[in-house]
Amino acid sequence: MRRIERLAGFTATPGKGSTRTTYTPEFRQALDFLSRECRALGLDPVVDGIGNLRCRLPGRDNAAPGVMTGSHIDTVIHGGDYDGVVGSVAALEVLAVLQENRFVPAVPVEIVIFAEEEGVTFDLSLAGSKALVGRMTLADMKVRTSNTDGRSLYQTARDFGLDPDGLPQSVLRPAEVSAMIELHIEQSIALEHDLLQIGVIEKIAGSFNYVVEVFGTANHAGATPMRLRRDALVGAALMIQEIEALARAEGRDEAVATVGRLAVAPNAANVIPNHVSFTFDLRDTDPDRMAERLAETLAALDRIAQVRRLDVTARRTGTNAPIALSGILADLVEDCAKARGYSYKRMHSGALHDTAVLAELAPSCMIFVPSRDGRSHAPEEFTDPEEIRRGVQLVVDTIVKLTG
Ligand code: GLV
Ligand code: MN
Ligand code: MN
Numbered sequence: 001m002r003r004i005e006r007l008a009g010f011t012a013t014p015g016k017g018s019t020r021t022t023y024t025p026e027f028r029q030a031l032d033f034l035s036r037e038c039r040a041l042g043l044d045p046v047v048d049g050i051g052n053l054r055c056r057l058p059g060r061d062n063a064a065p066g067v068m069t070g071s072h073i074d075t076v077i078h079g080g081d082y083d084g085v086v087g088s089v090a091a092l093e094v095l096a097v098l099q100e101n102r103f104v105p106a107v108p109v110e111i112v113i114f115a116e117e118e119g120v121t122f123d124l125s126l127a128g129s130k131a132l133v134g135r136m137t138l139a140d141m142k143v144r145t146s147n148t149d150g151r152s153l154y155q156t157a158r159d160f161g162l163d164p165d166g167l168p169q170s171v172l173r174p175a176e177v178s179a180m181i182e183l184h185i186e187q188s189i190a191l192e193h194d195l196l197q198i199g200v201i202e203k204i205a206g207s208f209n210y211v212v213e214v215f216g217t218a219n220h221a222g223a224t225p226m227r228l229r230r231d232a233l234v235g236a237a238l239m240i241q242e243i244e245a246l247a248r249a250e251g252r253d254e255a256v257a258t259v260g261r262l263a264v265a266p267n268a269a270n271v272i273p274n275h276v277s278f279t280f281d282l283r284d285t286d287p288d289r290m291a292e293r294l295a296e297t298l299a300a301l302d303r304i305a306q307v308r309r310l311d312v313t314a315r316r317t318g319t320n321a322p323i324a325l326s327g328i329l330a331d332l333v334e335d336c337a338k339a340r341g342y343s344y345k346r347m348h349s350g351a352l353h354d355t356a357v358l359a360e361l362a363p364s365c366m367i368f369v370p371s372r373d374g375r376s377h378a379p380e381e382f383t384d385p386e387e388i389r390r391g392v393q394l395v396v397d398t399i400v401k402l403t404g
Contacts (some may be wrong), residue, residue: 004081022051023159059104059107059403067179070112072087073110086118086183114132132179132358182365187381200367206290207283218271230272230274263278329364
């Protein structure tokens with residue numbers, strides 16, 4: 001809890017939630033704090049070329065593939081104090097508990113704390129984990145630009161003091177990792193609603209992320225008759241409604257869509273807008289329906305643009321396939337939960353997680369603890385310390401079973 005409180009203090013919006021986007025001074029404070037915490041355990045943290053922090057507790061056989069655990073420390077704008085943070089400090093706590101108990105694992109146990117999970121600045125979720133496994137290359141980092149100042153991810157990382165050119169040397173190979181375990185807050189209401197303490201995750205929903213641009217004609221708000229207008233904002237509003245309607249029409253909780261960012265130009269009260277850009281984020285656990293709904297969505301954008309005599313472009317900024325996690329590890333977590341007398345259920349994750357990327361390399365699992373009122377990505381995010389303790393205990397138990 002001390003570490004969670006310290007991290008919550010590293011925010012660009014004190015009193016208005018945690019805002020700690022990658023490569024900001026707050027992100028630097030968090031990274032330095034966690035590095036000091038690792039050193040206080042007598043361990044040797046390393047920050048890679050994109051800003052992931054890694055730190056190994058040696059085992060009996062250090063050439064054997066290790067077990068990894070961790071989460072992320074970047075946040076959304078005005079986010080909560082727990083998303084990513086819980087799993088990150090849990091990783092430190094797990095290593096501390098293993099050391100206190102003089103437990104020497106059969107294989108190394110490694111903390112991994114990811115950068116740029118949220119994709120706030122570079123419109124790419126899970127960038128840190130993708131770089132860790134080599135799915136985000138140096139070339140990708142050079143072309144991926146910041147949506148705030150236009151600098152490349154590569155340059156921004158360098159300016160932050162990292163060595164992205166060294167990234168290829170630290171890419172994680174499948175032979176180096178035998179399991180990944182991430183503890184996370186649920187970010188929804190299922191556990192609280194069912195009065196359950198633990199979620200054992202079977203699947204992580206996939207996502208498509210797009211930036212849409214709508215082009216019309218700027219003109220005088222008073223002098224232009226309605227029949228002569230090409231209003232980009234009205235077109236965008238119709239598109240946004242349709243994106244929502246298509247997701248609702250699926251009639252399944254796993255099928256969702258969100259327009260979360262909108263920019264209007266010239267953004268003046270008495271000028272007809274000539275340019276709107278907005279993001280959409282479409283998610284599902286069913287890969288076929290996800291692809292079909294994307295096609296329906298893009299067709300709807302074209303149709304609305306045509307009817308409204310507007311131009312529209314849609315650029316994909318990210319794709320994450322729905323991922324099934326390891327059933328064997330989920331069984332193991334479930335056994336540990338039973339042994340502790342914790343109530344639990346199997347469930348899917350609607351939110352993305354770095355573990356979805358790691359799951360392509362090694363058996364991976366996630367453990368959820370309840371979120372009060374299901375609130376997340378908001379300052380109201382809260383998980384009771386006792387709930388967090390149970391989650392950390394399960395990470396310890398699972399790692400002991402895997403490495404004992
Ligand atoms: C990250 O939290 C995401 O699911 O977008
Ligand atoms: Mn998040
Ligand atoms: Mn998260």
